[in-house]
Amino acid sequence: MVEPLIRGAAPGAASATPPSSRRLLGPAALVSVAFLGTNALAYVFTVLAARVLVPAAFGELAALLGVLLIGTVPATGLQTAAALHLGGADGSRTDRGLARLHGAAFVTGLAVVATGILATAPLTALLHLPDAGAVPWLVALLLPSTLISGYQGMLQGSARYGRLATVTGFVGVTKLAGGTAGLLIGGTPTAALAGMTVAACAGALAGWAGCGRPGLRRGLRAPLAAALHASGALLGFILLLNLDLLLARHHLTAADAGEYAVGAIIAKVAFWLPQGVGVVLLPRLADETDRRRLLPAALALVGAGGAALTGATAALGSYALPLIGGAAYGDGLGAATWLFAALGTLMALAQLLLFSGIAVADRLALGAVWAAAAAELAVVELLAVTGRLALVPIAATAVGTAGLLVAVGLARSRAARPVGPERGRPEE
Numbered sequence: 001m002v003e004p005l006i007r008g009a010a011p012g013a014a015s016a017t018p019p020s021s022r023r024l025l026g027p028a029a030l031v032s033v034a035f036l037g038t039n040a041l042a043y044v045f046t047v048l049a050a051r052v053l054v055p056a057a058f059g060e061l062a063a064l065l066g067v068l069l070i071g072t073v074p075a076t077g078l079q080t081a082a083a084l085h086l087g088g089a090d091g092s093r094t095d096r097g098l099a100r101l102h103g104a105a106f107v108t109g110l111a112v113v114a115t116g117i118l119a120t121a122p123l124t125a126l127l128h129l130p131d132a133g134a135v136p137w138l139v140a141l142l143l144p145s146t147l148i149s150g151y152q153g154m155l156q157g158s159a160r161y162g163r164l165a166t167v168t169g170f171v172g173v174t175k176l177a178g179g180t181a182g183l184l185i186g187g188t189p190t191a192a193l194a195g196m197t198v199a200a201c202a203g204a205l206a207g208w209a210g211c212g213r214p215g216l217r218r219g220l221r222a223p224l225a226a227a228l229h230a231s232g233a234l235l236g237f238i239l240l241l242n243l244d245l246l247l248a249r250h251h252l253t254a255a256d257a258g259e260y261a262v263g264a265i266i267a268k269v270a271f272w273l274p275q276g277v278g279v280v281l282l283p284r285l286a287d288e289t290d291r292r293r294l295l296p297a298a299l300a301l302v303g304a305g306g307a308a309l310t311g312a313t314a315a316l317g318s319y320a321l322p323l324i325g326g327a328a329y330g331d332g333l334g335a336a337t338w339l340f341a342a343l344g345t346l347m348a349l350a351q352l353l354l355f356s357g358i359a360v361a362d363r364l365a366l367g368a369v370w371a372a373a374a375a376e377l378a379v380v381e382l383l384a385v386t387g388r389l390a391l392v393p394i395a396a397t398a399v400g401t402a403g404l405l406v407a408v409g410l411a412r413s414r415a416a417r418p419v420g421p422e423r424g425r426p427e428e
Helices: 021-052 055-071 073-088 095-118 120-126 134-157 161-186 189-210 221-251 254-272 275-286 288-325 334-359 363-385 391-415
Strands: none
Touching (some): 021 161, 021 254, 055 073, 055 134, 055 189, 055 254, 073 095, 073 275, 095 120, 120 134, 134 275, 221 254, 221 334, 254 334, 334 363
8 A cells, every 4th residue: 555655635626726847947947056056066076076186086085975875874864854844734844843853853963973973993993994083073074964865855845045045055065164174284184074974064144044943843754764764765776876886885996996986976966966856845845736747847857967967977988087087087987987877867867756756655666665675686796796897887786776676666656646645744
């Protein structure tokens, strides 16, 4: 049985003011510009790091940033749950409702930091980190990052897209400034993460102010439970999104892992470029009518943009990687860099389909994400055992896995029907 995780309207009923695709274009464009600018700044930082650090150190930093994304999955789950809930509820936008979500963000952040402290030693060994000091800064960065995601979910769900764009842009600028300062002053991944942590604290304060300075209230069980449901699927997705990079870091030489990390920049660009579409679409997915009308158009828009980017990358061929990271990169991947653009596009499509599955608690669709991660891991390990593992096979395996996940998501999105009462809605 398929049940909605968070109800925005009665099953089968339209919203009081059903949005049309055209009415969503303006907010989507505004948020897309903010996310595009923010991710362009992140791209600038990544390119700068690739040029400042030697390939081995850049591979270390890229792997740590991949771990950071995994560590912020609970925050993303809370953001997703809050956006779905606020997007369709009438009383959830009160001060009490926002204060409960705010409290849930704090509890989630503290829990993630505690988990990170326990994982410090194993993570240092797994990624072969020469400087153990990088991981504590990574753990410290998790708390403000979690709070920022919580504030973004509140603004996203309550349709305050102007403030969401402002907060997102401010966070992007400060993190670039902090990370760059650490990189240039310290010249190590540890220094870069320290600068990003200080900047993220400033970003969290801006997000709190943008949400109207919400207080803290009890009654966190419902929002935390909803966030937990969403986090289970999002954890698998974030793991899959970064699994190829982590496997490259683990199996390949330091130089090859650094080259793969530069190629992964292209995948991240293709993935993050259309994020504004998903941000605006997400609160509408709780309503079946809106979901079935808007999801196909969103998929087509993201797919068309990704196809154009993939074609442009293929046209650049072997010049793509040196253009991004410099002359030290490109020998191993050659003209195969288009695989990264295709990978990012497929993952962007898979994310939209996953959001749809979360909105209706489609367990089969959510489980497919974990199955895809397991399949990719199994194939890469098999290639490693047989001695055929290299840069291109890892990228090709990731593309094939993402393509299968999109196919499954398309099939499940047609079958999903939200029925039954909602169970995860925060009490007022």
